[in-house]
Amino acid sequence: MIAGLAAGVVVAVAVGATLAIGGGAKPAHAGLPPALEPADASATPVAAPAIGTPALTWSRVDPTTVRFSWTYSGAQPGDQYRWQQPGQGFTVTSTPFADVADPVGHQVCIQVQVGRGDGSASSDLSDPVCGG
Numbered sequence: 001m002i003a004g005l006a007a008g009v010v011v012a013v014a015v016g017a018t019l020a021i022g023g024g025a026k027p028a029h030a031g032l033p034p035a036l037e038p039a040d041a042s043a044t045p046v047a048a049p050a051i052g053t054p055a056l057t058w059s060r061v062d063p064t065t066v067r068f069s070w071t072y073s074g075a076q077p078g079d080q081y082r083w084q085q086p087g088q089g090f091t092v093t094s095t096p097f098a099d100v101a102d103p104v105g106h107q108v109c110i111q112v113q114v115g116r117g118d119g120s121a122s123s124d125l126s127d128p129v130c131g132g
Contacts, residue, residue: 053124054081054112058131063104066131069097070112078117083110086128107132 054070061067070081082090083098086109091098102108109130114123 053126054114056110056112056126056129058129060104060132061099064101065099066102066108067097067099068110068112068129068131070126071096072114072123074122075114076116076122079122080115080117081112082115083112085110102132104132 052072052074054072056068056070058066058068068083072079079094081093081096083093084090085100090113092115098110098112100108100110107130109128111126111128113121113125116122
């Protein structure tokens with residue numbers, strides 16, 4: 001009986017020591033740097049921003065003005081648009097069109113990029129589209 005009691009104490013001490021020093025089953029990712037650990041499955045996924053390119057068209061409004069209009073499949077309320085003539089500065093607008101001075105017989109080109117209301121870019125800069 002004393003032998004059985006002594007064996008029980010030895011087992012209890014061994015189990016306690018193993019748990020105290022981190023023994024037992026560990027997750028498969030234990031010891032990985034935090035950046036490589038799997039994400040918490042209960043975390044809410046963050047939606048990726050819409051990326052693409054605005055589709056541009058143009059029309060002549062009058063003998064001195066060309067209107068460029070665009071659509072964007074990932075548009076959201078509050079979007080703003082940055083447009084530029086290549087090599088010039090950007091103009092920001094909340095409307096999906098730009099009127100550009102251009103006398104008949106000349107050609108003018110613009111590029112457009114969509115931005116979110118918080119100032120972040122949402123689209124790639126479009127290729128130049130020329131009209132006139």
